[in-house]
Amino acid sequence: MRIGTKVVMGKELPACKETRALAPPVYLAAVYTFENAQHGADLFSGEKEGYVYTRLQNPTLKYLEEKMAFLEGGEAACAFASGMAAISTTILALCDSGDNLIVSEPIYGGTFALLDKILPRWNIEVRWAKAADFVNDIKNNGLVDEHTKLILTESPANPTLDIVDLKTTAEFAHQYNIPVAVDTTFATFYMQRPIELGVDIVIYSTTKYIGGHSDSVGGMVVSSEALIEKIKYKTCVDLGGIMAPMTAYLFLRGLQTLVVRMDRHVENARKVAQYLEGKAEVQQVFYPGSKSHPQYELAQKQMRGPSAMMAFILKGGREAGKKFLDAMQLCQVAVSLGAVTTLIEHPASMTHSTYSAEDLAKAGIEAGLIRISVGIEDINDILEDLERGFAAIR
Numbered sequence: 001m002r003i004g005t006k007v008v009m010g011k012e013l014p015a016c017k018e019t020r021a022l023a024p025p026v027y028l029a030a031v032y033t034f035e036n037a038q039h040g041a042d043l044f045s046g047e048k049e050g051y052v053y054t055r056l057q058n059p060t061l062k063y064l065e066e067k068m069a070f071l072e073g074g075e076a077a078c079a080f081a082s083g084m085a086a087i088s089t090t091i092l093a094l095c096d097s098g099d100n101l102i103v104s105e106p107i108y109g110g111t112f113a114l115l116d117k118i119l120p121r122w123n124i125e126v127r128w129a130k131a132a133d134f135v136n137d138i139k140n141n142g143l144v145d146e147h148t149k150l151i152l153t154e155s156p157a158n159p160t161l162d163i164v165d166l167k168t169t170a171e172f173a174h175q176y177n178i179p180v181a182v183d184t185t186f187a188t189f190y191m192q193r194p195i196e197l198g199v200d201i202v203i204y205s206t207t208k209y210i211g212g213h214s215d216s217v218g219g220m221v222v223s224s225e226a227l228i229e230k231i232k233y234k235t236c237v238d239l240g241g242i243m244a245p246m247t248a249y250l251f252l253r254g255l256q257t258l259v260v261r262m263d264r265h266v267e268n269a270r271k272v273a274q275y276l277e278g279k280a281e282v283q284q285v286f287y288p289g290s291k292s293h294p295q296y297e298l299a300q301k302q303m304r305g306p307s308a309m310m311a312f313i314l315k316g317g318r319e320a321g322k323k324f325l326d327a328m329q330l331c332q333v334a335v336s337l338g339a340v341t342t343l344i345e346h347p348a349s350m351t352h353s354t355y356s357a358e359d360l361a362k363a364g365i366e367a368g369l370i371r372i373s374v375g376i377e378d379i380n381d382i383l384e385d386l387e388r389g390f391a392a393i394r
């Protein structure tokens, strides 16, 4: 099966063997009964397999986890209440007090807040390296030591679309037996195959392209059986940030149309990038599918396609940006991304407002940067709306 079929079928259809239901059943049950006292004890000790309590496992979550592992090319997966739950739980599963992790910058503002404000309270140190020159930056600054327990990357990076060289990073990290994680939310398994490049842990905010319709919040980690044992069974079930079964159903539904949505997203995004690059008012466009992207060659090599996230800087800076956003009628001024609707926002004051002005400058997030998640609407309507923005700043 090709990927466009795999997203529809999963490993096989129908989704439920007992009933031959084409769509998967949603098991809302929080609790599962035991046949007798010994059966309960056997389930808890691991002697027997079976459901106990939904925080530990649930048939609908299991179905989604198995489908995501299948699509991503991993052995196992763990579904979370949000992308942030996936990221925080993964870090806590692998790092103890006194350890450090190396992280690519820039990174999503919520992840930055976790790394910058919460982890230091638990004596977990974060060491930053530039996403666009990641391994060299790690080497030049001697960031690895015996307490380095994880390398966490985000590629393409939010909001600048910097690309981390995942293969080189994995080869480097494995010399020290350090696992590499990538937040692949911007790309999805359709645009990027991190496990094939040697990455150990693939992280998602499924809230974005996997769901696709801005109606559900969730996260996912795909990895090896051994790492999922640590992340899910040794950490997530006790920290408690599991996905709700109804939400899992929405992601299963979203997955089936991911490839057709993504094809349209990319078709539109290529045209939007081209349009923006032709505008005198635009200082720079950041889109991995454009030759002007500083890491275009790497993006071509590492990704199957450029996805549909982009950013641009207006020559008029922040003030022009405000006028531009206020002129939008179709594109929705909102955070989040990966939705059928085109979403436009200002990272410095919205998604990345957790960064101080100093941190923004250090991470290369310009005050005048505008981020667009290109939707699947008619391209002519999207371009006409952007034209309204340019008219407003002229």
Ligand SMILES: Cc1ncc(COP(=O)(O)O)c(C=O)c1O
Residues within 6 Å of the ligand: 082, 083, 084, 085, 108, 110, 111, 154, 158, 183, 185, 186, 204, 205, 206, 207, 217, 218, 219, 336, 337
């Ligand atoms: C790249 C990236 N990772 C993680 C997250 C966090 O995901 P969630 O909002 O589902 O917790 C986001 C949210 O915008 C994101 O953009």
